[in-house]
Every structure is written in C-alpha cells, then in structure tokens.
Amino acid sequence: MAKIRVLVAGFKGRMGQTTCHMILEHSAEFELVGGFDPYSDPNQNLSQQLNLTDGSEIPAFSKIEATLQAKPDVWVDFTTPASVQSNTQFCLEHQISPVIGTTGLTASEIDALTATAAQQKLGGLVVPNFALSAVLMMKFAQEAVKYFPDVEIIELHHDNKKDAPSGTALRTAELMAAVRKPKQQGASDEQETLTGARGGNYEGMRIHSVRLPGLIAHQQVQFGGVGEGLTIRQDSYDRASFMTGVALAVRKVQGLTTLKVGLENVL
Ligand SMILES: NC(=O)C1=CN([C@@H]2O[C@H](COP(=O)(O)OP(=O)(O)OC[C@H]3O[C@@H](n4cnc5c(N)ncnc54)[C@H](OP(=O)(O)O)[C@@H]3O)[C@@H](O)[C@H]2O)C=CC1
Numbered sequence: 001m002a003k004i005r006v007l008v009a010g011f012k013g014r015m016g017q018t019t020c021h022m023i024l025e026h027s028a029e030f031e032l033v034g035g036f037d038p039y040s041d042p043n044q045n046l047s048q049q050l051n052l053t054d055g056s057e058i059p060a061f062s063k064i065e066a067t068l069q070a071k072p073d074v075w076v077d078f079t080t081p082a083s084v085q086s087n088t089q090f091c092l093e094h095q096i097s098p099v100i101g102t103t104g105l106t107a108s109e110i111d112a113l114t115a116t117a118a119q120q121k122l123g124g125l126v127v128p129n130f131a132l133s134a135v136l137m138m139k140f141a142q143e144a145v146k147y148f149p150d151v152e153i154i155e156l157h158h159d160n161k162k163d164a165p166s167g168t169a170l171r172t173a174e175l176m177a178a179v180r181k182p183k184q185q186g187a188s189d190e191q192e193t194l195t196g197a198r199g200g201n202y203e204g205m206r207i208h209s210v211r212l213p214g215l216i217a218h219q220q221v222q223f224g225g226v227g228e229g230l231t232i233r234q235d236s237y238d239r240a241s242f243m244t245g246v247a248l249a250v251r252k253v254q255g256l257t258t259l260k261v262g263l264e265n266v267l
C-alpha cells in the first residue's frame with residue numbers, strides 16, 4: 001500500500017518537532033515530505049533544522065504555495081491561532097486533507113471551513129486535544145453535567161502557551177453546554193474585588209487558566225452538588241501523549257467525507 005505523504009506545518013515548534021519524529025518513526029506507513037514555517041531558515045532543509053542524522057534531505061518551505069511541490073496527502077497543523085484558519089483553507093482548496101491540532105478556530109470559522117470542505121468534497125479533522133485521556137475526560141464531563149449542572153473548569157498549562165483558555169477547556173465547555181440545564185453559577189450578587197478572580201464565563205460556567213513552568217497540559221472539571229462533589233482530572237505529562245492520536249488522525253483523515261471536530265470521530 002502507498003505510504004501517506006505528510007507535511008507538518010509549524011515543524012520547528014514543540015508539537016511540530018514531536019510530530020515530525022513520530023512520522024519518521026512510522027516510516028512503514030507514513031512519509032514526511034516536508035515542513036512549513038514562514039520563519040524557518042531559508043538556507044537549511046527540514047532535516048538540518050531538526051538535526052536529523054539519517055542523511056535525509058526533506059524540504060522546509062517558508063512560503064505556503066511552495067508546499068504544493070511536496071505533493072502532500074495530509075497536512076498536520078501545529079502553528080498559531082493567527083494562522084490556522086488560512087492554513088486550513090489553503091489545504092482544502094488544494095485537496096490536502098487537514099489534521100488541525102492548532103487551537104483558536106472560532107465556531108464561525110469552523111462553519112466556513114466546513115462549507116469549503118463540502119464544496120471541495122474533502123474531509124478533515126480539527127482536534128482540540130489528541131490525548132485519549134483528554135477525549136475521555138470530555139466525554140465523562142458531558143455525561144456528568146447532566147446530573148451536576150454546577151461545574152467549573154480549571155485548565156493548567158506550561159507558561160509558553162499563547163492562548164487562554166485552552167482549546168480543550170473551550171471544547172469541554174461547548175460539549176457540556178449542549179446538554180446542561182442553562183444556569184448562571186455563583187451568588188447572584190457576587191462581586192469580584194480582583195478583576196478576573198472568577199475566571200472566564202462560558203454560558204454561566206467558569207473557566208480558570210493556570211500557567212506555570214514545569215506543567216505540560218492538564219485539566220480538572222470540578223462538579224458540585226448538595227453535600228457532594230465530583231472531580232474529573234486529566235494529565236498530559238509528556239507531548240508523547242498526543243502522538244497516538246495524531247498518528248490515528250493521519251491514518252484516518254482521508255477516509256472522512258466532511259470536516260469533523262474531535263478525535264472521537266476516528267476512534
Ligand atoms: N490538539 C492538541 O492535542 C494540541 C494542540 N496544541 C496546539 O498547537 C499549537 C502549537 O503549539 P506548540 O507547538 O506548543 O507551539 P510552538 O509555539 O512551540 O510552535 C508553533 C510553531 O509555529 C510557527 N509558526 C508561526 N506562525 C506560523 C505560520 N503562519 N505558519 C506556520 N507556522 C507558524 C512558530 O514559529 P515561530 O516560533 O518562529 O513564530 C512555531 O515554530 C497551539 O495552538 C497549541 O495550543 C498543542 C499541543 C497539543
């Protein structure tokens with residue numbers, strides 16, 4: 001069977017580098033055909049920039065149109081919230097199946113990309129979190145909120161993370177809001193004496209973002225009832241935790257016929 005030709009956007013970043021190594025480790029089924037990063041060193045190919053010592057000369061592209069030379073089947077995106085929408089649009093317009101890990105796509109951007117995917121008759125995946133434990137945490141939280149509508153999300157990440165709250169926290173809130181009895185939490189006359197103390201407000205549920213060195217990616221969904229509580233906790237201790245999910249998405253995305261949100265669509 002032909003190998004799946006994979007291009008990694010954001011290849012110099014934390015997730016991009018981890019993904020490139022994972023693709024290379026799966027050489028029986030995947031081929032790393034290039035990397036994209038507008039700020040990559042124009043004098044060095046991807047193999048040099050990732051310090052690969054296998055003698056390979058995989059190209060690095062700094063202009064998005066140039067990536068077409070690599071003829072990728074699948075585009076894995078770990079870039080920035082500012083670039084993810086246009087990168088995904090580019091993939092769809094050029095029949096490259098997108099696997100989007102980058103956070104920051106708004107609901108209306110996802111709707112527009114879904115329409116483009118339909119026009120192009122191409123599927124794709126937008127995955128807020130590739131860790132299986134995170135997928136389960138979101139599923140369990142959606143179940144629990146039917147019985148415990150009082151809930152707060154505490155997400156904890158490394159201190160280089162650019163966006164807050166995390167994409168995972170927003171997706172968890174969105175999934176819970178779809179089944180939760182509408183409710184504003186806390187006392188009706190509560191007042192913040194320090195701005196932001198009560199966190200962000202997503203349809204009445206509060207989201208708190210912690211940023212500390214030493215952390216990778218963690219989330220606690222904490223429910224309260226009368227005289228009882230339930231906490232669902234998920235931890236990624238290493239970026240390796242995301243790679244089984246990324247590999248699965250790369251393997252399955254070309255079989256999708258529409259743009260889907262969530263790894264659960266290919267599990
Ligand atoms: N879905 C999931 O399971 C996960 C998602 N993420 C998400 O992935 C994204 C990346 O995270 P992380 O790797 O930690 O971040 P990094 O900052 O380490 O990496 C992002 C990379 O993208 C590069 N870049 C900037 N602009 C562009 C562009 N226009 N096109 C292509 N590349 C660009 C950056 O280059 P430069 O530094 O030169 O600006 C950088 O090398 C974030 O949105 C994060 O939330 C992270 C972990 C798991």
Ligand SMILES: O=C(O)C1=N[C@H](C(=O)O)C[C@H](O)C1
Pocket residue numbers: 103128129130157161162165166167168169216217218
């Ligand atoms: O930036 C990160 O690190 C992560 N980003 C994603 C998010 O915002 O949810 C996924 C995971 O939490 C790691």
